Amino acid sequence: MSRTTRALCATAVAAGLLFASACAPSSQQNQATDAKQVSVLPAGVSLSGKTGTPAPKPLAQRASLKVGIPSKLELEAPALLAQVYGEFGKENLDVTFVTDTVPNLLTLLGQDKIDLVYAGAQALVFNALRHGVPIRWVSGVASSSPDSGVYMSTKYGSKASDFNPASLKGKNIGVNPGALAAPSEYGLYDLITKGGLKPDDVRMTPFSDIAAMVQALNNGSIDGATLGPPFTASIKPGTAFNAEGGYPDSMQIAGYFATTVLLGEHRDAGVAFFRAVERTVNTHLSGDYHQDTDVMTKMAQQLGTTVETLRIAPSVPFDFNVPAESVASLQKMYQAVPNTLQIDSPVKPEELIDLSLVIDAAQGK
CATH class of the missing domain: 3.40.190.10 (Periplasmic binding protein-like II)
Structure with a gap:
């Protein structure tokens, strides 16, 4: 090529366009x-x-x-x-x-x-x-930072070990722009999978302003959010808990x-x-x-x-x-x-x- x-x-x-045949790689190019x-x-x-x-x-x-x-x-x-x-x-x-x-x-x-x-x-x-x-x-x-992950409202639990991922169904989760098309959302995808759910089972609300996403979690207008430092420091004590890490060490x-x-x-x-x-x-x-x-x-x-x-x-x-x-x-x-x-x-x-x-x-x- x-x-x-x-x-x-x-x-x-x-x-994000479809590719013409001219872009198709040969087996040699793909190695x-x-x-x-x-x-x-x-x-x-x-x-x-x-x-x-x-x-x-x-x-x-x-x-x-x-x-x-x-x-x-x-x-x-x-x-x-x-x-x-x-x-x-x-x-x-x-x-x-x-x-x-x-x-x-x-x-x-x-x-x-x-x-x-x-x-x-x-x-x-x-x-x-x-x-x-x-x-x-x-x-x-x-x-992955220990502070990163999916934070859920304390209406749904208090710690990760007690949280049932299946309860994500129907919940409104704040996400970064791109949602599951962005690698930063892997923790949410993993949690959805553990709950036996499909992405469509969860309502995802994208936020371009992450500070606004924290505020929405704090005031209860969303049920959870995928967050990392330094924004996690702005979560009000007792408002949410880390239900799933950002991504595993593997x-x-x-x-x-x-x-x-x-x-x-x-x-x-x-x-x-x-x-x-x-x-x-x-x-x-x-x-x-x-x-x-x-x-x-x-x-x-x-x-x-x-x-x-x-x-x-x-x-x-x-x-x-x-x-x-x-x-x-x-x-x-x-x-x-x-x-x-x-x-x-x-x-x-x-x-x-x-x-x-x-x-x-x-x-x-």
């Missing part, structure tokens, strides 16, 4: 093109380490990468702070951040105009892979995406990027880093907020792994939403996940 055709395919994916591809973290391999590791390994020649981010979130702090602390410079690497919507960023990725995209593993990622874009999920971002819902171009001819730059990012986490963003004034001051400056606002939420448990279960679990959720997953056959973990960059980085290669 030519670069032009692949770009058109990526644009069609981002727009990993990088011989080092590793879709499952090998036993005994860790992506975390001690302060100052992995050590810098400067590139022989100065390289540059463009990294797409949809907005400045704490989940993107490892890359943003790697820039601030000069970790990319230590690798002889220049990094430029490009801010845009996820569909636009993935289109640019398919056009080879940017090298990496931070995003949730949305349905359009799976659609893009099936329609010829050689996209790979190359890194996770974090484990899966990931977001991270960095690249194409086989970065995994192939520009591989050294990709490994250098993740050496810098992993070193930033190991040095500055491990444990309860919210208590580190220097880190928090720099993070607040990058995110355009205040230290006090950031400290409302707990420190993020950064995790670069992408468990294989993530691929199947997210596809099952997207299949439950009409016209969301536009693929003929399920995507297998080994087709999408490639952890070789983060593994090589952690091992100092």
